[in-house]
Amino acid sequence: MRKYLIITICILFANIAQAANGDEWLKQAVIARRADIVTKAQWAMQQQPVTVTVASSPRSAGGIHDFYSEGDYWWPNPASADSPYIQKDGQTNPDNFVAHRQAMVRFSRVVGALAAAYVAEGKKEYLEHARKHILAWFVNADTRMNPNLQYAQAIKGRATGRGIGIIDTVHFIEIAQALRIMEKAGVLKDADLAAVKSWFAEYLRFMTEHPYGKDEMNAKNNHGTCWVMQVAAFSSFLQDKKWTDFCINRYKEVLLPNQMAGDGSFPQELRRTKPYGYALFNLDAMATVCQILSTPGNDLWKYTADAGKTIGKGIAYMYPYVEDKGKWPFAKDVMYWDEWPVAHPFLLFGAAAYNNENYFRLWQKLKHDPEVEEVLRNLPVRNPEIWMVKL
Template sequence: MRRWFTFILFFLVINASNKALGQSYRDDVARTLRRQILSEAAWAIKQQPITVTAQSSSRSAGDKHDFFSEGDYWWPDPQNPSGPYIQKDGLTNPEIFVAHRLAMIRFSRIVGALASAYKLTGEAKYVSAALLHLKAWFSDPATLMNPNLLFAQAIQGRFTGRGIGIIDTIQLMEVAQGILVMEKAIEPADLKLIKQWFTDYLTWLTTHQYGKDELNAKNNHGTCWVMQVASFATLTGDQKMLDFCRERFKNVLLPDQMAKDGSFPLELARTKPYGYSIFNLDAMTMICQILSVDGNNLWTYQTEDGRSIKKGIEFLYPFVADKDKWPFKKDVMHWENWPVAQPFLVMGAHAYQNNEWLVTWKKLEHQPAVEEVIRNLPIRHPFIWLN
């Protein structure tokens, strides 16, 4: 009996200690970001909604409520200027239509900032401001976005939309997380309509062929499908999809994408191996952050041959702390713009209580201005993700 009492007491002490350490890391992150959060929220609270209906492109096959974007690495063919575009992997065409993508990034930035400020201060004014944008995007018939991505990453002369375009809505993840942070302060009728949009979008993501194509993508696109679905299913309470995503991470993403040393060979083979390796690790890390629960902790999970998210962080961290040590090819574009304050550093530091990773995260750029970096950094408000 005494032995069992001692064991239980030991467990309770360890559990309390871990909670205290976790709170310490959250407090440290809050102190680091406090000025930035309040400054960005002061900007966000003054903004008016801009949705997909504000601008359109004659090249879109959809209507004004449909999100439209074009493949970044596709260019006019010099030998046939009016014909189908040709691919130049890693080289972004500056003439493609990006207005909807930029509007969604702005939306994400506004809601992420307001939710962060609300979590930090408890002031209801931030929720009221966020609700204007949430209604405009998800429930106002005049300005809402249709809950699908039928026309994303189109290619002139080839496709009116592609499954690969689903990666564009990673920018809605911090919107979904911001709603979770603020939901108790949102009127039930408004919250129901907003959540219904995400329910409808989840249905499209998981049943349409574009969604199925992206689910089965072998590189960061497959990772980002799981990350998005995990985020949106958390908001809507879809336990079946959450369980599916956990199993997908364990049985497909880790064994199929990560090498035994923790690297991502499919990303290293790209023309931007550094940026894509960071991006994929950030996405896998966020999957662990979103989906880990008592009894199913993805932070501690490893495959039979030892692949794990911790190994992935340990592989890449030295090259983020000191980019000059990178032993592979340099990226063909934006080499000088990475790394920034990557989510894998702060989330990994919190999960493993690794102060070195947290210190490195603090030193890096927290508000990047380069569009390509922002596009591949959907988690820009880490405070709302730390429970």
């Protein structure tokens, strides 16, 4: 038994070292989360593709291949059932149509889990199963999703879709990263890879040219951050230097200087009715931007904006409130206060960027497998290990 255990550990180290060129933080992360990675991969291997074509809403202005969602915080007007919906910030309407978003989150969970298992164990069967889901969503004529979000975050009586709906595809960023791993592993046929890249190229055009995309890019809070995070992930998969460079400049010139206060907080998030959850979400997204775009010659982890603003300062600001939520100096979130924090990727990315063991230990002990839908919706990076692989 002991001999078998030693052999298993040696194989594990060999696979991780091959995947990451010996990156010590990736090794530690995979070893710390190995049981979770294996469990999720076993679940993912049993899942079959479910795309937007399996469900529809009579309120959608789109067709069967169009993604549709409704604004989370919009409710029927009690004064009149036929009047336009009214807003209740931070309070999710449980009667909204969410089937497409649930399918997208499930897709991300499946493919992300399989990619993480490949990073940990080096077995191509994980990626081969992920391929089935990739083809169903992006290639197969009967089941593919159209590459736009014209009907996302609709509001009854007010809008058939909105720019802020683009945030729904944050769950495609781990798909894009998994695709980079799959491309390097050679598990996609040339024609299939070309078709998938064509889908993402068209969606990137929608995000950067459609009025909805431009509106989202210019959002001054987490929506603007998530636009950059998505464009960074998709353009990296496409090797589109024009847009990766744009995102680097956007981070330096807009996101960091305009969203962060001098103490490392995000005032636009703190003024919301769920300040804790939104602060965590925006920090995760901004840290992921740094993880995607940083290179040895252009390290965003070290970039300093005006008043000494750095992503490191943002992590240092939130760290004590993640370690002990009871110290949070602002109002409690109106919903889901008890569900946060979880194993936020900014902790692992920050540990690696700043060689900080405290960040790593906190990430290690927090919950890595949340099941609450609201948490999953606001945690697009669930497998941070796949973002630490050298590609």
